[in-house]
Amino acid sequence: MNIDYKINQAISAEQFADLLRRSTLGERRPVDDAECIKGMITNSxxxxxxxxxxxxxxxxxxxxxxxxxxxxxxxxxxxxxxxLGIGKQLQIKTQAQLGPKCMLILLAAPAANSYYEHIGFKQNDRCWVLNRSEKIKI
Known part of the structure; x- marks a missing residue:
């Protein structure tokens, strides 16, 4: 099998949503909200x-x-x-596009949490998340 990697190749919102559904991320992403999916891919x-x-x-x-x-x-x-190493290659190719001082930051899916330490990421307990349904307290 020969996997071809492309940088900033245009894909449609439908292709993106379909891939999310075929992966474990589909259950945690708004795959049925076409406007949101389109915004996610076009604004990256x-x-x-x-x-x-x-x-x-x-x-x-x-x-x-x-x-x-x-x-x-x-x-x-x-x-x-x-x-098959595709996820690791995607991360390697992402990092290769970044400057030498640029940090790569992510929020791990629950099932993948232990994977990232294995490939060199350091866990950071200083991450904070404010969901859109929540408001900043005044």
Whole structure:
């Protein structure tokens, strides 16, 4: 199997949502909200995709300034293509696009939490999340 990796290859919201459904991320992403999915993919400024011929099988979707920090928002690999090193290659290729001082930051899916330490990430207990349904207390 020859997987082809592409940097900032345009993909449709439908392709993105379909891949999320075929991965473990579909259950934690708004795959049935077409407007949100479209905004997620069109407003990302670093997208690395993995292709098996014409089939999108993986994605690393990030928002970054390329110099200080890169938030890797989605790392998804089709379930039938997992454990082949595609996710790791997507991260390597993402990091290769960043400046030498740029941190790669992500929030791990519960089932993948132990994976990231194995490949060199350091766990940080200083992350805070405010969901959109919540308001900043005044």
């Amino acid at each position: 400024n670093l997208v690395i995709t993995a292709w098996d011929d014409e089939t999108l099988v993986g994605i690393s979707r990030s928002v970054t300034d390329f110099h200080f920090c890169c938030y890797l928002s989605d790392l998804a690999v089709d379930l039938s293509y997992q454990n």
